[in-house]
Amino acid sequence: MNKLIRGAATIVASLSLAGGFAGIAGASSSTTGPYSPNTVKNHTSINTDVKNSNHLTASNRNDQTANTGTVKVDKNTTAGDATSGDANLANTTTVSATVDSSTSSSSALAIDPSMSGDTGSSSTTGPYSPNNVSSSLNDTTKVTNTNDLSVNNDNSQKAATGNVEVSGNTTGGSATSGSVSESNMTTVTFDVTN
Numbered sequence: 001m002n003k004l005i006r007g008a009a010t011i012v013a014s015l016s017l018a019g020g021f022a023g024i025a026g027a028s029s030s031t032t033g034p035y036s037p038n039t040v041k042n043h044t045s046i047n048t049d050v051k052n053s054n055h056l057t058a059s060n061r062n063d064q065t066a067n068t069g070t071v072k073v074d075k076n077t078t079a080g081d082a083t084s085g086d087a088n089l090a091n092t093t094t095v096s097a098t099v100d101s102s103t104s105s106s107s108a109l110a111i112d113p114s115m116s117g118d119t120g121s122s123s124t125t126g127p128y129s130p131n132n133v134s135s136s137l138n139d140t141t142k143v144t145n146t147n148d149l150s151v152n153n154d155n156s157q158k159a160a161t162g163n164v165e166v167s168g169n170t171t172g173g174s175a176t177s178g179s180v181s182e183s184n185m186t187t188v189t190f191d192v193t194n
Contacts, residue, residue, distance in 0.1 A: 027120050034126035042120050042135040050108040050143045052101035058188050061154045062091045068162040068178040079173035084162040086178040091155060091185070098191040105143050105194055145194035155184045 029038040066087035073079045122131040161177040 029122040029131070030124045032125045032129060034128050036126055036129045038122045038125050038129055038131045040120040040122055040133045043138075044136070045138045046140065048108045048141040050104050050141075051146075052104060052144070052194055053146045053148075054099045054101065054192055054194075055148045056097050056099065056190055056192070057150050057152075058095040058097070058190075059152045060093045060095070060186060062093070062156065062184065064089045064091065064157045064159075066159045066180075068160070068180070070162040071164045071175040071177060073166045073169060073173050073175050075168040076170070076173075078171045079166065079169040081174045081176075083176045084164070084178045087159045087161065087180045089157045089159050089182045091157070091183070093153070093186045095151075095187070096189045096191075100193045101145070102193045105145070108141055108143055147192050147194070149190050149192070151188050153186050153188075155186070157182045157184065
């Protein structure tokens, strides 16, 4: 029995923008009287969190049993020749899986904070009016890649040549047991790109 279970790949990507670009606008102060302190402050916070979780499992089980026949030349006056057949076992398994989560990772790193549009201005203020315009930006990007790859290969092969017996003959012939050959090849390829 030959069972092959191909691994399932799960990609979870979450992208969040705290204080995103929507609603960000320039602030201004204008037409104020004398001795009027004017303060314009803009603050933008961008938080990006990307999580890629890849779980791949490949499991292969191969059980094979082969036996050549029993050869017996017994109680003949003139015995002929007897030959048992050959027993050949072969198993080949190939598993290939590809997971590419680089798009979500690259997208998170490609966010341009300069596009936030923060502007500030102070104009037409009265005499002796201190003016203060400031902008601040907090950009946090976190990319977490978790790759869990496992392979389980169980191969069991049993081959036996038959019993050969020549006995009780006046003129004995020949008895030949067949040959036995076993082979197993397993190839597993996981290609993960984050």
